[in-house]
Amino acid sequence: MEPISGMISGARPLPSAAGAAQPPAVRRPGAEGPDRPPKPVTDEYVPGEPPEPSGRYWPVRDENGRPGIYFDDPERPEDAPGAGPERDGGPEGPARKAAGGPEETCTGDTGRVDREIERLRRRREQLEQQLAAEPDGARTRELKRQLAQVERELSQKDNDAYRRRHTVFS
Numbered sequence: 180m181e182p183i184s185g186m187i188s189g190a191r192p193l194p195s196a197a198g199a200a201q202p203p204a205v206r207r208p209g210a211e212g213p214d215r216p217p218k219p220v221t222d223e224y225v226p227g228e229p230p231e232p233s234g235r236y237w238p239v240r241d242e243n244g245r246p247g248i249y250f251d252d253p254e255r256p257e258d259a260p261g262a263g264p265e266r267d268g269g270p271e272g273p274a275r276k277a278a279g280g281p282e283e284t285c286t287g288d289t290g291r292v293d294r295e296i297e298r299l300r301r302r303r304e305q306l307e308q309q310l311a312a313e314p315d316g317a318r319t320r321e322l323k324r325q326l327a328q329v330e331r332e333l334s335q336k337d338n339d340a341y342r343r344r345h346t347v348f349s
Contacts, residue, residue: 287346292336299333 239249306326313319335341 285348287348289342289346291347292342292345296333296337299329299336303329303333 235251237249237251239247241247303326306322306329310319310322310326313322
């Protein structure tokens with residue numbers, strides 16, 4: 180940097196005409212110059228044939244026009260029986276193809292839960308009868324405590340959610 184005192188006191192020499200640079204040329208918008216970068220190159224979509232599926236599954240339509248899934252098993256040769264889209268059985272899949280077999284039935288049993296609830300109801304009735312017949316104050320408090328405990332247990336177990344959770348399936 181040059182001190183300010185040097186700038187004020189003396190005049191600077193003008194550049195010589197031989198060493199002087201040309202004034203910059205006027206540029207027009209959109210015109211590329213040597214110091215302006217070119218437009219960026221962008222990708223262009225070129226339509227073509229869809230490629231062969233690279234995965235092992237792809238959607239297909241069966242003879243009725245219903246959607247299905249084709250499974251291309253690399254271990255099974257193409258000429259093997261059951262090869263091709265029809266072997267999957269359409270949208271239901273291969274598990275539905277064997278529907279000709281016997282059906283499985285499942286039975287739910289809530290008998291144990293029902294017996295437990297019935298036992299609690301009988302216990303509640305017994306405690307209420309004993310409470311009504313009891314003249315002693317100390318024994319009355321004990322019966323009331325037992326009755327409240329049975330009522331709480333019955334309110335927890337005497338509902339559909341408890342029955343569903345404790346159903347035995349066979």
